Amino acid sequence: MTTAAPPIVSFRDTVKTFPATAGLVRAVDGVTLDIHAGEIFGVIGYSGAGKSTLVRLINALEPVTSGAVLIDGKDITGLPESELRRVRAGIGMIFQQFNLLASRTVAGNVAYPLAVAGWPRDRRRARVAELLDFVGLADKARQFPSQLSGGQKQRVGIARALATNPRILLADEATSALDPETTQDVLDLLRRVNAELGITVVVITHEMDVVKYTCDRVAVMEDGKVVEHGDVYSVFARPQHPATRRFVGTALRDRPSPAALERLRHRHPGRIVTVAIREDGAATVDLTRALREHPIDGTVVYGGITEIAERPYGSLTLELAGDDAAITAFIEDLSRSTTVLDLGTAAAPLADPDAVGPRASAFSSGDQGGDAR
Amino acid sequence: MNRDTDWGYLAPLLGKAFGETLQMVSVALLFAGVFGLALGIALYVTRRGNFFANRAVFTVLNVLVNFVRPIPFVIFIFAVGPATMAVVGKTIGTEAAIFPMAIMASFAFSRLVEQNLVGLDPGVVEAARAMGASRWRIIWSVLIPEALGPLILAFTFLVIGVIDMSAMAGIVGGGGLGDFAIRHGYQRFNWEVTAVAVVVIVIMVQAVQVLGNVLSRRVLRR
Ligand SMILES: Nc1ncnc2c1ncn2[C@@H]1O[C@H](COP(=O)(O)OP(=O)(O)O)[C@@H](O)[C@H]1O
Numbered sequence: 001m002t003t004a005a006p007p008i009v010s011f012r013d014t015v016k017t018f019p020a021t022a023g024l025v026r027a028v029d030g031v032t033l034d035i036h037a038g039e040i041f042g043v044i045g046y047s048g049a050g051k052s053t054l055v056r057l058i059n060a061l062e063p064v065t066s067g068a069v070l071i072d073g074k075d076i077t078g079l080p081e082s083e084l085r086r087v088r089a090g091i092g093m094i095f096q097q098f099n100l101l102a103s104r105t106v107a108g109n110v111a112y113p114l115a116v117a118g119w120p121r122d123r124r125r126a127r128v129a130e131l132l133d134f135v136g137l138a139d140k141a142r143q144f145p146s147q148l149s150g151g152q153k154q155r156v157g158i159a160r161a162l163a164t165n166p167r168i169l170l171a172d173e174a175t176s177a178l179d180p181e182t183t184q185d186v187l188d189l190l191r192r193v194n195a196e197l198g199i200t201v202v203v204i205t206h207e208m209d210v211v212k213y214t215c216d217r218v219a220v221m222e223d224g225k226v227v228e229h230g231d232v233y234s235v236f237a238r239p240q241h242p243a244t245r246r247f248v249g250t251a252l253r254d255r256p257s258p259a260a261l262e263r264l265r266h267r268h269p270g271r272i273v274t275v276a277i278r279e280d281g282a283a284t285v286d287l288t289r290a291l292r293e294h295p296i297d298g299t300v301v302y303g304g305i306t307e308i309a310e311r312p313y314g315s316l317t318l319e320l321a322g323d324d325a326a327i328t329a330f331i332e333d334l335s336r337s338t339t340v341l342d343l344g345t346a347a348a349p350l351a352d353p354d355a356v357g358p359r360a361s362a363f364s365s366g367d368q369g370g371d372a373r
Numbered sequence: 374m375n376r377d378t379d380w381g382y383l384a385p386l387l388g389k390a391f392g393e394t395l396q397m398v399s400v401a402l403l404f405a406g407v408f409g410l411a412l413g414i415a416l417y418v419t420r421r422g423n424f425f426a427n428r429a430v431f432t433v434l435n436v437l438v439n440f441v442r443p444i445p446f447v448i449f450i451f452a453v454g455p456a457t458m459a460v461v462g463k464t465i466g467t468e469a470a471i472f473p474m475a476i477m478a479s480f481a482f483s484r485l486v487e488q489n490l491v492g493l494d495p496g497v498v499e500a501a502r503a504m505g506a507s508r509w510r511i512i513w514s515v516l517i518p519e520a521l522g523p524l525i526l527a528f529t530f531l532v533i534g535v536i537d538m539s540a541m542a543g544i545v546g547g548g549g550l551g552d553f554a555i556r557h558g559y560q561r562f563n564w565e566v567t568a569v570a571v572v573v574i575v576i577m578v579q580a581v582q583v584l585g586n587v588l589s590r591r592v593l594r595r
Pocket residue numbers: 018019025026027045046047048049050051052053054
């Protein structure tokens with residue numbers, strides 16, 4: 001998508017430590033990462049992974065301990081405070097708790113960064129009206145933040161962050177305090193900000209759904225390190241790292257847990273297989289074809305298909321009825337186009353190799369046709 | 374109280390005492406409002422983790438405030454006598470009483486200011502920093518306005534404390550309502566005079582409290 005464009009944000013072996021009771025916390029521990037202009041970049045990780053610290057290095061709210069942070073190819077590490085303020089003014093930021101000024105009206109909040117940037121009063125007023133219109137809060141200009149709902153507050157936060165036409169918008173857990181429906185609205189707004197205004201958006205979250213719905217690329221963080229990054233679909237369709245697998249597992253519980261599998265075997269004592277559904281495998285079509293062509297019956301007993309980065313993703317678990325040779329032929333046939341995991345029968349069960357973790361390593365690695373047993 | 378009180382003689386004295394109290398209280402408060410606010414902000418911003426974090430400065434200010442605040446005011450008046458002499462030029466009289474009141478009130482107010490700022494959500498400061506606001510701008514355009522409601526209540530509390538201090542001004546010839554009550558009431562066993570002086574003080578305090586409540590509520594109604 002943005003192949004040739006130079007990175008708008010670039011981390012080079014960036015380290016950030018904080019003093020802690022025992023020694024130092026390496027909140028960001030040697031991150032090297034590029035964020036390209038025009039993309040929506042996700043950073044996902046559990047609490048304490050270092051996401052907020054990483055994003056606060058982008059607008060220099062924290063100085064790096066070692067390594068570098070480059071904005072538009074320019075190293076901002078070690079710049080004096082006055083120049084850092086200019087860097088910050090060109091980067092918008094929104095927060096989980098919105099961080100609106102309670103003493104100012106909605107319009108006053110949106111006008112604040114304009115005042116900081118020294119805009120004259122009349123231009124400020126016009127810009128505030130324009131921004132409130134963009135986020136759909138034109139009628140709330142004179143209200144105070146305490147009179148708004150969470151979703152409205154975040155819209156004000158977004159309007160405020162966009163006021164001075166930044167090229168980058170940082171969103172630190174911007175939807176984590178919102179209910180699912182409002183979350184969707186705010187994520188839609190972030191997508192509009194990206195698509196209509198061309199602003200690069202960096203989304204920090206611990207929720208897989210947010211990344212799945214919003215981001216082009218993603219970095220998975222754990223213990224201050226980026227353990228995996230890349231295109232959202234490839235990272236989540238073929239997760240390499242346990243942390244990534246756990247996140248994928250939270251987004252779609254398409255595969256039966258060990259307990260659910262036990263219950264399945266009671267109800268369905270026959271051969272059970274799990275078929276991966278991926279965009280590149282055209283798996284539902286192949287599944288239908290294989291069921292038609294082989295002398296067996298298949299019943300879907302578990303599963304789920306969702307979208308990641310607007311592409312199909314999930315799995316279906318089936319009970320197969322027929323003679324063993326036919327079933328084996330069916331599995332071999334289907335394994336040529338997608339991943340099939342044989343779970344055996346109630347009498348001769350085969351374990352899910354990834355039953356300890358919520359997701360399968362071999363299963364998810366996506367080597368097509370390689371791992372049916 | 375059974376004695377006939379000569380209000381013809383006392384009334385002008387009461388009026389004068391009231392004027393002295395007003396003068397002492399308002400000048401001390403003016404000073405404490407400015408200096409105490411500055412000191413309180415200094416305590417807040419030099420705290421660990423805040424944007425002018427400076428352990429040495431914070432420790433000095435903190436110890437100073439902790440050292441001064443518990444000193445009983447009656448003793449403090451005499452303790453700062455030399456400083457009063459240096460600044461005011463005398464150690465007796467209303468002006469001489471104002472100086473220790475202003476100092477003590479500043480220290481008291483600084484702690485109240487600091488506490489109210491500590492209670493603020495650090496997120497709003499972070500947001501302002503993220504917008505490129507300078508630290509000085511954050512002080513006057515974020516910290517003070519965001520804490521204004523509680524700061525008004527804290528100042529109201531301070532006014533009442535300073536009125537209380539002013540009652541001890543008589544000790545250095547500062548006059549005022551407290552002095553009037555002691556001299557013309559208490560020392561002459563005239564409870565009527567004492568009561569009148571007390572009522573005047575109570576009314577002052579009430580008026581200040583009501584005003585403070587109204588103002589802070591107006592600021593907080595958002
Ligand atoms: N200002 C700070 N002082 C000390 N430790 C901090 C500070 N900020 C973050 N940390 C520590 O750094 C680690 C990463 O924190 P953070 O970046 O907030 O993670 P996340 O946003 O992923 O939850 C945590 O262990 C946290 O305690």
